[in-house]
Amino acid sequence: MRRLSLFNSVSLTLGFAFLYLPMLILIIYSFNKSKLVTVWAGFSTQWYGELMQNEAFLDAAWVTLKVAVVSSTIATVLGTMAAYALVRGGRFFGRTLFSGMVFAPLVMPEVITGLSLLLLFIGIGLDRGVLTIILAHTTFSMCFVSVVVSSRLSTFDRSLEEAALDLGATPFAAFRLVTLPIIAPAVVSGWLLAFTLSLDDLVIATFVTGPSATTLPMKIWSSVRLGVTPEINALSTILIGLVATGVITASLVSKRNLVRMQREERAAERAQ
């Protein structure tokens, strides 16, 4: 392997330090014995224990999880349908306008999305709570799913769908039996993206929530305003751990599948 030049190694180090040093400090201090966040007083896992006793945090975590699962699932269904219509629908009237509108929320300031949803919910008299957060999260994460799925669909070999039709499948059966299984990895990444976005959203949730529902980011934010406690550090460390495990597992699995597939392809060509 080629050695990195001095310039490249310096920029790499600086880049990674910038990204991960704050998190590293947070993780280290989550194991601090002292109640003061900035003074190291020896190793301890007591804050993790106390976190598990904290009803408010656990409730917030449960709300967040519910919202994330439900909203990302609805967003995945709607986003996949939108992507399919936009990529496969051909040149229907207003196609350019629609595709532009699907992607607009990607760059829309969250404050505006949150505010407009709040006004809508007040307007139609919907009680604010878990349901409104779910609706709001579905709205903004749908376009992310749609982007991921449509980029997969645009490289999808159209003749596979034609072959299914040719063999007697109805257009819906062709989608269910051929298209969907093949684009499934993209649909799953879309779901994971929507899930993550919902998990850490603070701004929009704050706008549309009512007194009955508090998500974890909202809870963390409000406790931090009263001072950072080691409990928050412990909670964040758990979140980092969960996300990192998910990402690493996903990339290992897909890497292993790719390697196995390439090996089998080579074996098949050799065996000929």
Place this chain on the structure above:
Amino acid sequence: MDQNQVGYLSRLSGRGHDLRPTSYSERTPVSEPVFAPWNDADATPLITFQNVTKKFGEFVAIDDLTLDIFEKEFFALLGPSGCGKTTMMRMLAGFENPSSGAISLSGKNIAGVPPNQRAVNMMFQSYALFPHLSVWENIAFGLKRDGMFKDALNARVDEMLKLTRLEKFARRKPHQISGGQRQRVALARSLAKAPKLLLLDEPLGALDKKLRQDTQFELMDIQEKTGTTFVIVTHDQEEAMTVASRVAVMDEGRIIQVATPEHIYEEPNSVYVADFIGDVNLLTGQAKATGQDTYEIEVPVLGSIFASSVRPFSDGQTCHLAIRPEKVAIHAERPSADNAVQGKVLDIAYLGNLSTYHVELPGGQIIKAQSANTRRISRRTFTWEDPVWVSWTATAGVLLDQ
């Protein structure tokens, strides 16, 4: 191997295809039943294109085309890319509809019938195998859509696996088998539903040359065993000549000639067809009748040449004589032949079994003469710059008006 040999082999191969008439039907032995429904006025075609035109916006892909294809035929659509052959196939499959005109299958107009409701199956150029399904499941896909019962379905899939010699690979996924095996899976899958018509879009394009030639014979074999009508799209004229009972040569959305491979090769109806199929020498001049069906052609610089033609020409009409290189002989001394011209050897293309000599004539024109290398290389007669005579008989070429 060149196209003459492949075509020749197919005639020797002892299959139904050698029941095709040779270019002169009186030569066919009387005892053999001739498969030539296109010559039978009473035969009803399986597929009829009636004045079909297909436009994509301003672009005319198919231009007022009329064509009959008969049951059990192995019909080849041959032409350069963009000639409309793929569009014709996609209209048969139901992926495109004609802008005007009618396409009928077994006498019924099929315009507007969606692809999943046609008794037509297609083998795609890319094979379009479903990557997430095993070979077995790929073949069973169409049968399951028909709601076939389990026992019948298993039996049919096994039959298809056996036909294409894929029994060992039934449980494998498409990426776990080789290119040639994938091609056979695609064929088995499209044949599983026993369609009235099978469409093959460049079926052998992705295979290397040796495998392609083996597969051509396999295709002919399977076509004969199943009795299915095959329509094949190809830009490879060797492939079309080898497999097809009839070939349609297309250009710019129109059919230039439809005939058996022998007819297409020996009796092309235009310079375009003569030039597209195989190698050809073209001499252009003014015709002058010298007798019953015989003409003297005045070629600039070269002088007079003699040719016979069934197609009539008026005196002074511009005509093109098309002669295949293998019908031109090469000599050291002036031969006694209908036509003999002197020139010098400019180039020799050595093909192993054959050599093609490029002979430059006085007018700068180049005539290709082909001869079989029946002697070892050291004993052959001609080399570069040798003065030679090329000759051909009056009946060797075809006289064309366009």
